[in-house]
Amino acid sequence: MEQPDQNIVTGLQAPEPATQAQPQAPPAPQPQVPSGPSDLVFDVEKVSCYYGAFRAVTDVSLSIHENEITAFIGPSGCGKTTVLRTLNRMNDLVAGARVEGDIRYRGASLYGKDVSPIAVRRRIGMVFQKPNPFPKSIYDNVAYGPRINGERSKRKLDEIVEHSLRQAALWDEVKNRLKASGLSLSGGQAQRLCIARTLAVEPDVVLMDEPCSALDPIATGAIEDLMRDIKSRYTIVIVTHNMQQATRVSDRTAFYSVLRNEESDTRTGVLVEYGKTQQIFEDPVDDRTKAYVTGRMG
Amino acid sequence: MSTVTQRADPAGTAGPARPLSERRPLGDRTFQVIALASGLLVLVILVLIAVSTTQRASLWFSTEGWGIFGKIWNPAANQFGALSFIYGTAITSVIALIMAVPVSLGIALLLTEVVPYRWARPIVYVIDLLAVVPSVVWGLWGILVFAPWIAHIYSDIGSAVNGVPVLGALFGPPTSGASFFTAGIILAFMITPIVTSLSREVIATVPAIDKEGAYALGATRLEMIRGAIWPHSKGGITGAVLLGLGRAMGETIAVALVIGSSATITSHLFAPGDSMPAVIANQFGEASGLFRSALMGLGVLLFVFTIIINIIARAIVGRSAEQGTA
Amino acid sequence: MAAITEPQLGPNLQEPAGWRRTKNRIATTAMVLAFVLAVVPLVFVLYTVIAKGISIISWQFLTSPIPPQVVPADVGGIGPAVLGTIEITAMATAMAVPLGILGAVYLHEYGGKGVLARLIAFMSDVMTGVPSIVMGLFLFSIWVLHFGFSGFAGALALACLMLPIVIRSTDEMLKLVPNPLREGSYALGATKARVTLTVVLPAAIGGIVSGALLAVARAAGETAPLLFTILTVTTANPNIFSGPNTAIPAQIFSNATSPYVGAQSRAWGAALTLIVIAFVLMIAARIVTARFTRYSR
Numbered sequence: 001m002e003q004p005d006q007n008i009v010t011g012l013q014a015p016e017p018a019t020q021a022q023p024q025a026p027p028a029p030q031p032q033v034p035s036g037p038s039d040l041v042f043d044v045e046k047v048s049c050y051y052g053a054f055r056a057v058t059d060v061s062l063s064i065h066e067n068e069i070t071a072f073i074g075p076s077g078c079g080k081t082t083v084l085r086t087l088n089r090m091n092d093l094v095a096g097a098r099v100e101g102d103i104r105y106r107g108a109s110l111y112g113k114d115v116s117p118i119a120v121r122r123r124i125g126m127v128f129q130k131p132n133p134f135p136k137s138i139y140d141n142v143a144y145g146p147r148i149n150g151e152r153s154k155r156k157l158d159e160i161v162e163h164s165l166r167q168a169a170l171w172d173e174v175k176n177r178l179k180a181s182g183l184s185l186s187g188g189q190a191q192r193l194c195i196a197r198t199l200a201v202e203p204d205v206v207l208m209d210e211p212c213s214a215l216d217p218i219a220t221g222a223i224e225d226l227m228r229d230i231k232s233r234y235t236i237v238i239v240t241h242n243m244q245q246a247t248r249v250s251d252r253t254a255f256y257s258v259l260r261n262e263e264s265d266t267r268t269g270v271l272v273e274y275g276k277t278q279q280i281f282e283d284p285v286d287d288r289t290k291a292y293v294t295g296r297m298g
Numbered sequence: 299m300s301t302v303t304q305r306a307d308p309a310g311t312a313g314p315a316r317p318l319s320e321r322r323p324l325g326d327r328t329f330q331v332i333a334l335a336s337g338l339l340v341l342v343i344l345v346l347i348a349v350s351t352t353q354r355a356s357l358w359f360s361t362e363g364w365g366i367f368g369k370i371w372n373p374a375a376n377q378f379g380a381l382s383f384i385y386g387t388a389i390t391s392v393i394a395l396i397m398a399v400p401v402s403l404g405i406a407l408l409l410t411e412v413v414p415y416r417w418a419r420p421i422v423y424v425i426d427l428l429a430v431v432p433s434v435v436w437g438l439w440g441i442l443v444f445a446p447w448i449a450h451i452y453s454d455i456g457s458a459v460n461g462v463p464v465l466g467a468l469f470g471p472p473t474s475g476a477s478f479f480t481a482g483i484i485l486a487f488m489i490t491p492i493v494t495s496l497s498r499e500v501i502a503t504v505p506a507i508d509k510e511g512a513y514a515l516g517a518t519r520l521e522m523i524r525g526a527i528w529p530h531s532k533g534g535i536t537g538a539v540l541l542g543l544g545r546a547m548g549e550t551i552a553v554a555l556v557i558g559s560s561a562t563i564t565s566h567l568f569a570p571g572d573s574m575p576a577v578i579a580n581q582f583g584e585a586s587g588l589f590r591s592a593l594m595g596l597g598v599l600l601f602v603f604t605i606i607i608n609i610i611a612r613a614i615v616g617r618s619a620e621q622g623t624a
Numbered sequence: 625m626a627a628i629t630e631p632q633l634g635p636n637l638q639e640p641a642g643w644r645r646t647k648n649r650i651a652t653t654a655m656v657l658a659f660v661l662a663v664v665p666l667v668f669v670l671y672t673v674i675a676k677g678i679s680i681i682s683w684q685f686l687t688s689p690i691p692p693q694v695v696p697a698d699v700g701g702i703g704p705a706v707l708g709t710i711e712i713t714a715m716a717t718a719m720a721v722p723l724g725i726l727g728a729v730y731l732h733e734y735g736g737k738g739v740l741a742r743l744i745a746f747m748s749d750v751m752t753g754v755p756s757i758v759m760g761l762f763l764f765s766i767w768v769l770h771f772g773f774s775g776f777a778g779a780l781a782l783a784c785l786m787l788p789i790v791i792r793s794t795d796e797m798l799k800l801v802p803n804p805l806r807e808g809s810y811a812l813g814a815t816k817a818r819v820t821l822t823v824v825l826p827a828a829i830g831g832i833v834s835g836a837l838l839a840v841a842r843a844a845g846e847t848a849p850l851l852f853t854i855l856t857v858t859t860a861n862p863n864i865f866s867g868p869n870t871a872i873p874a875q876i877f878s879n880a881t882s883p884y885v886g887a888q889s890r891a892w893g894a895a896l897t898l899i900v901i902a903f904v905l906m907i908a909a910r911i912v913t914a915r916f917t918r919y920s921r
Binding site: 325328329330333334338339340341343354401402425426428433435487494523541544549583597600607611 | 644645648651654655656658659661662663665666668670672673723726727729730731733734743746747748749750751753754756757758761762765766787788791815816817818820821841842844845846848851852873876877880888891892898899902903906
């Protein structure tokens with residue numbers, strides 16, 4: 001694939017140095033060191049994603065800050081979901097998918113030689129576009145994650161289930177029917193169940209792939225409230241088609257677009273601009289960003 | 299700016315997280331190996347079947363050479379030519395196909411084109427019931443009820459066409475309830491379900507647009523079937539028929555009970571005969587040495603024939619709905 | 625201008641007359657006739673089996689020892705054969721179903737489009753067409769000649785018959801489990817084994833069990849593989865691992881050619897038993913499918 005002739009990436013680095021305050025990855029528990037404000041959780045460096053020979057995304061570089069909500073926006077097909085899925089190695093499941101470049105998670109390379117994708121996903125959870133509750137009871141849905149990670153005590157599981165469902169703002173609605181099937185919930189409830197399920201393993205990061213696109217406005221509002229509530233405990237990256245949503249919930253926004261190569265008639269996604277949400281929407285640097293956020297494109 | 303979580307390694311209260319770098323867990327790898335081994339079992343078994351039966355049959359192959367296709371099967375004289383059984387298998391299968399294929403196609407078309415959805419399920423139920431009757435029950439009914447009854451019809455037909463040029467040779471005497479033709483009829487009953495259900499699958503892959511196109515031109519149902527369905531389904535139905543053939547060739551017990559167990563080659567369809575699987579089933583108990591090797595050899599021939607037919611048929615039919623989707 | 629004097633006004637919207645219409649009618653009648661032709665033998669067989677078998681069936685019949693063939697109908701029964709069928713079929717199921725499920729798991733979850741997986745899938749379809757008598761001969765060569773006749777040898781033969789059936793039907797069921805369920809499990813940090821065991825298989829369990837029940841029904845009715853492996857005897861043998869055994873279909877086969885009315889009656893009773901077993905399993909399979917298949921909202 002050709003090199004894009006235009007790839008303006010602005011607002012990439014926060015003023016803070018790009019070094020992490022504490023090492024992660026070592027198996028022994030570390031002494032608890034409070035991390036400084038806006039610590040970097042992800043450091044994505046010149047990442048390109050391929051499906052076979054097709055280059056879906058080109059040269060993305062950005063950093064995700066701790067305890068912030070970062071939004072990926074952009075028109076369809078610009079690779080935002082692809083980039084999101086590289087952050088928890090879900091693309092490993094697609095045959096022929098390949099990642100070039102470096103992605104560091106709290107200092108450790110996410111695609112390093114000995115890195116276990118299972119361990120990665122344990123720390124970096126994902127909520128999907130269409131709610132996908134397991135055909136099990138509500139309780140078992142939420143308890144699934146802790147159980148596979150070894151938690152056996154019924155008392156503990158009860159606690160975790162209640163705590164997670166409360167965080168997902170679903171507890172009051174389902175507390176009396178935890179044995180009911182997860183499939184019996186409405187769309188908005190099912191998605192909150194999936195969020196509760198994700199939170200039950202107490203991840204570090206929660207990735208969300210258009211979590212509200214299959215939901216009605218009221219359910220969407222509930223999820224957005226939820227995101228704001230849990231932000232202080234998690235780092236969230238959300239892909240969204242809805243610009244208003246991005247302005248409502250996110251601290252930083254990354255705008256992706258599509259680069260077309262006229263000769264080979266191919267498209268590839270690129271990161272156009274990345275910065276604090278307010279700046280992106282009120283005073284974008286790149287013309288393409290300006291065109292998109294004012295509604296003239298996409 | 300934000301409240302900071304006080305965790306060194308974000309393991310959380312839900313249990314320890316594995317270290318980020320770690321080999322794939324042993325349990326995961328073991329499971330994959332077990333699954334792979336189970337899959338390979340299919341290939342292993344097929345190879346073992348081929349090898350072990352051929353080995354036991356090698357005595358017959360080496361003793362008779364091409365004589366394995368000889369006409370005479372006489373255990374007392376240590377002569378084992380299989381031609382009469384190959385003939386019997388072929389004849390009964392052909393009779394079965396001639397009767398079963400039109401019926402199966404008719405039912406398949408009935409289900410896909412004629413019958414409204416509500417009625418389709420009971421009809422499929424009936425066909426499934428037909429499929430689940432065990433072979434030995436067909437044989438029991440065949441020899442104790444069906445054969446005696448049809449023997450009268452045979453002898454009536456037989457005496458009627460006695461002396462008539464072609465018909466006499468086919469349907470004339472000798473006649474017996476237990477005969478090639480009876481076996482063929484019972485086989486037809488038994489293979490109808492599989493040919494029906496496979497044909498149905500094949501016909502279901504014909505794109506609806508083609509059918510609608512034919513109707514839109516004012517075609518009657520029959521014309522639509524000939525014009526839109528048949529060209530698409532020809533291949534698949536051929537595969538279904540081949541699978542029915544394979545099933546008919548391999549059917550043992552029902553045939554063993556109603557074919558008459560007489561190793562003869564004759565054009566008289568109402569006469570008793572024998573087939574490969576039937577003779578193996580009937581005579582294996584008393585066999586030893588070359589005799590047993592010969593019966594094994596019949597098994598090998600049967601295995602080879604049916605495997606080849608099945609491979610061709612499956613290659614044509616394909617798996618599930620992988621072909622012809624609009 | 626002039627008055628229209630034709631007998632019909634307006635377009636002719638009647639059915640195509642004549643030969644076309646007749647051909648169509650004939651075709652439709654032929655299709656219905658085809659169905660009738662298939663139903664008639666079924667009805668006759670079932671009627672005969674029920675009529676001749678019902679008078680002899682009783683708890684005593686199902687549990688009494690097998691008498692010599694000459695003994696009249698009201699004495700004895702097929703007890704040893706019932707025991708044999710239950711033991712042998714259960715053993716075969718215990719071997720074939722787990723291995724078949726695992727094989728299908730390999731094909732669908734691990735093998736993907738690889739050459740080996742496609743070969744195994746193709747050959748397991750082909751294997752469903754291997755005549756059951758060949759399985760019997762195979763087990764005879766490879767087992768009986770070394771270890772003697774036994775119920776276990778028969779179970780092995782039946783298991784070889786059941787294996788490709790279970791693989792195929794389980795594979796079809798795994799295809800129906802929607803991918804988002806798998807992804808949801810992976811995203812929580814599950815290994816592939818866990819995803820399969822805790823989400824995929826439970827979701828597909830209805831169809832898997834149903835397919836397995838149908839395979840059991842098929843195996844319970846098979847005779848040919850048993851002839852070479854269990855050496856039909858008339859005494860009960862609870863030890864499945866050593867010594868010849870008997871089973872219901874094998875017993876029917878040996879009684880069918882008997883000239884004695886008593887033996888024939890017992891054969892009808894056994895046939896009715898077999899049919900009932902097969903039908904019960906078939907109905908159970910339908911119930912399981914209907915009640916336990918729901919994957920997503």
